[in-house]
Amino acid sequence: AQSVTQLDSHVSVSEGTPVLLRCNYSSSYSPSLFWYVQHPNKGLQLLLKYTSAATLVKGINGFEAEFKKSETSFHLTKPSAHMSDAAEYFCAVSESGGGADGLTFGKGTHLIIQP
Amino acid sequence: NAGVTQTPKFRILKIGQSMTLQCTQDMNHNYMYWYRQDPGMGLKLIYYSVGAGITDKGEVPNGYNVSRSTTEDFPLRLELAAPSQTSVYFCASSYLPGDGYEQYFGPGTRLTVT
Numbered sequence: 001a002q003s004v005t006q007l008d009s010h011v012s013v014s015e016g017t018p019v020l021l022r023c024n025y026s027s028s029y030s031p032s033l034f035w036y037v038q039h040p041n042k043g044l045q046l047l048l049k050y051t052s053a054a055t056l057v058k059g060i061n062g063f064e065a066e067f068k069k070s071e072t073s074f075h076l077t078k079p080s081a082h083m084s085d086a087a088e089y090f091c092a093v094s095e096s097g098g099g100a101d102g103l104t105f106g107k108g109t110h111l112i113i114q115p
Numbered sequence: 116n117a118g119v120t121q122t123p124k125f126r127i128l129k130i131g132q133s134m135t136l137q138c139t140q141d142m143n144h145n146y147m148y149w150y151r152q153d154p155g156m157g158l159k160l161i162y163y164s165v166g167a168g169i170t171d172k173g174e175v176p177n178g179y180n181v182s183r184s185t186t187e188d189f190p191l192r193l194e195l196a197a198p199s200q201t202s203v204y205f206c207a208s209s210y211l212p213g214d215g216y217e218q219y220f221g222p223g224t225r226l227t228v229t
Binding site for chain 2: 004009034036041042043044045046049090092103104105106107108
């Protein structure tokens with residue numbers, strides 16, 4: 001069975017400083033990995049995805065993530081935080097070739113941006 | 116394209132009442148999903164469908180039913196509402212499952228059962 005652990009429930013950074021949101025996964029097969037962002041009272045928007053191609057994945061709004069199989073990690077980073085980045089971030093995993101049974105999500109990381 | 120639309124946006128139910136949450140997508144996606152999101156938790160899969168006429172249970176199906184008579188629509192029914200079903204419900208669709216094909220999410224329905 002697959003699972004996702006987001007290591008921090010809250011992360012607070014100052015505007016203009018780097019962002020690091022940590023995600024570890026467990027999967028029996030070669031996984032596909034996703035980061036979604038959810039702004040208050042909104043649905044989820046895909047930031048980026050890993051699908052067994054390049055291990056460093058670039059997404060929207062300056063975010064990127066690196067797939068590290070040896071560490072079973074898929075941490076999300078951004079060089080310089082912006083106030084508009086304040087939101088809830090979810091890491092999710094899907095087992096490739098494993099069928100249609102949806103994504104498994106982590107519990108989320110609440111990103112706070114200090115002015 | 117409107118993407119994935121959900122109605123209603125908000126609803127308050129009394130214990131024991133029933134209701135249907137509507138979900139429609141206009142992207143001709145075969146795969147559709149219902150998730151619930153409880154405070155401080157990630158999304159949990161309730162039911163999913165791989166095409167019209169085919170549905171299957173997810174991680175937390177108890178107390179819910181679904182149907183898929185068309186490619187576009189995937190309604191979720193609560194028969195006897197309970198306080199434990201207070202949650203935000205998200206519908207999603209995708210062209211293919213997993214394998215990097217992203218799921219597109221609707222804006223959610225916030226349901227309170229009192």
